[in-house]
Amino acid sequence: MAMNPPTSPAFGQRAGSDLIITPSGQPEVPENVFLTTMDSVVSWCRKYSLWPMPFATACCGIELMAVGASRFDIARFGAEVMRFSPRQCDLMIVAGRVAMKMMPVLQRIWLQMPEPKWCISMGACASTGGIFDTYAVVQGVDRFIPVDVYIPGCPPRPEQILRAIMDIQEKVQKGGTTFGNEGLPELRARERYMIAQRDTAPGAGIADERGDEARFGYRIPGGPGRLGLEETR
Amino acid sequence: MSAATAPHAAQAQILATLAAHFGDGVFSISRFRGNLRLFVPKSRLVELLTALKQQCGCTYLAELGAADYLGYPGRTRNRFEVHYVLRNFDTGGSVIVKAGVDDPDPSLPSAYPLWPGADWMEREVFDMYGIRFEGHPDLRRILMPDEFTAFPLRKDYPLRGRGERHNFPKLTRAES
Numbered sequence: 001m002a003m004n005p006p007t008s009p010a011f012g013q014r015a016g017s018d019l020i021i022t023p024s025g026q027p028e029v030p031e032n033v034f035l036t037t038m039d040s041v042v043s044w045c046r047k048y049s050l051w052p053m054p055f056a057t058a059c060c061g062i063e064l065m066a067v068g069a070s071r072f073d074i075a076r077f078g079a080e081v082m083r084f085s086p087r088q089c090d091l092m093i094v095a096g097r098v099a100m101k102m103m104p105v106l107q108r109i110w111l112q113m114p115e116p117k118w119c120i121s122m123g124a125c126a127s128t129g130g131i132f133d134t135y136a137v138v139q140g141v142d143r144f145i146p147v148d149v150y151i152p153g154c155p156p157r158p159e160q161i162l163r164a165i166m167d168i169q170e171k172v173q174k175g176g177t178t179f180g181n182e183g184l185p186e187l188r189a190r191e192r193y194m195i196a197q198r199d200t201a202p203g204a205g206i207a208d209e210r211g212d213e214a215r216f217g218y219r220i221p222g223g224p225g226r227l228g229l230e231e232t233r
Numbered sequence: 234m235s236a237a238t239a240p241h242a243a244q245a246q247i248l249a250t251l252a253a254h255f256g257d258g259v260f261s262i263s264r265f266r267g268n269l270r271l272f273v274p275k276s277r278l279v280e281l282l283t284a285l286k287q288q289c290g291c292t293y294l295a296e297l298g299a300a301d302y303l304g305y306p307g308r309t310r311n312r313f314e315v316h317y318v319l320r321n322f323d324t325g326g327s328v329i330v331k332a333g334v335d336d337p338d339p340s341l342p343s344a345y346p347l348w349p350g351a352d353w354m355e356r357e358v359f360d361m362y363g364i365r366f367e368g369h370p371d372l373r374r375i376l377m378p379d380e381f382t383a384f385p386l387r388k389d390y391p392l393r394g395r396g397e398r399h400n401f402p403k404l405t406r407a408e409s
């Protein structure tokens with residue numbers, strides 16, 4: 001009959017397949033298949049599902065809550081799942097001043113977070129101590145834990161926090177591996193610097209900013225700069 | 234009697250009761266902007282506080298604090314001064330009792346047996362100034378961490394500390 005299904009072996013193949021021109025000697029890549037590295041795919045998955053640990057100690061924490069709410073909506077970047085257990089987080093957001101009594105707690109929470117993990121230092125106080133230059137406030141959390149992204153501001157606008165999330169995403173894509181976070185080269189350089197500084201006795205090394213003297217041809221009054229008590233504190 | 238004069242009358246009443254009980258020479262009086270202040274030596278402090286609570290009706294210890302007058306211009310009395318702000322809820326009167334202590338090992342008798350609410354306030358004064366309160370049941374630091382050794386609100390303590398705020402291990406990414 002005329003309506004019988006055709007039985008030719010060519011039926012069922014896609015009509016356009018014949019038009020694919022395969023270079024000779026190259027492996028054929030079918031349609032809708034992409035070749036990439038495992039690290040890249042894992043990092044790509046990871047960067048859109050960051051789970052922040054909100055270490056909110058001051059007014060920056062209120063801004064952080066605003067970022068989580070509907071107007072700014074951190075969920076657009078896949079980072080809305082704030083967890084209050086460090087075991088479930090991979091992004092620590094230090095929001096607010098860290099008192100010197102709080103620093104061991106911060107370090108413990110940082111150590112409790114599983115790898116790979118990243119850290120945002122949010123606001124002037126977390127990054128530098130801000131206006132609180134007193135005995136009780138740590139002058140920047142990056143002295144004691146590794147920090148990936150700093151946010152300026154007092155407190156920062158929510159848009160700045162979203163910008164920081166996007167920066168972290170870029171960092172995750174570039175520096176992350178399947179099994180961990182090796183970090184970007186500049187971060188590793190900074191770690192080497194920190195370790196070298198830590199192993200240097202006070203008064204023995206050249207202070208970092210004094211190293212610029214030779215480069216730029218100026219001289220800070222007060223003789224050759226050495227790492228004093230002030231720099232090693 | 235207007236509301237403005239009521240505290241003054243209550244203060245006069247408190248002073249009259251104290252004068253009847255103590256006579257002269259136990260405390261000295263000064264006034265500043267309506268505040269009545271009684272300066273008392275350390276040896277008579279508990280006696281005065283007890284009389285204020287039991288005879289004058291000042292049942293409420295509103296505040297307990299201290300100040301360090303090191304280097305204060307024109308200061309002739311003791312270096313530290315601990316103040317007790319007492320209130321009488323029935324008459325609306327309030328009295329400030331001040332007791333001075335001096336530097337090597339400053340200590341005062343505790344007000345805890347009179348007002349249990351003095352517990353944490355005395356701990357705070359101890360934490361910040363190092364003034365010990367004899368008879369306090371649990372005199373330890375309340376704000377600063379236990380391993381802190383200095384007394385930060387003393388005037389001879391530098392504002393930026395002696396490096397306590399930087400005395401932590403540095404965690405690197407490779408180690409954490």
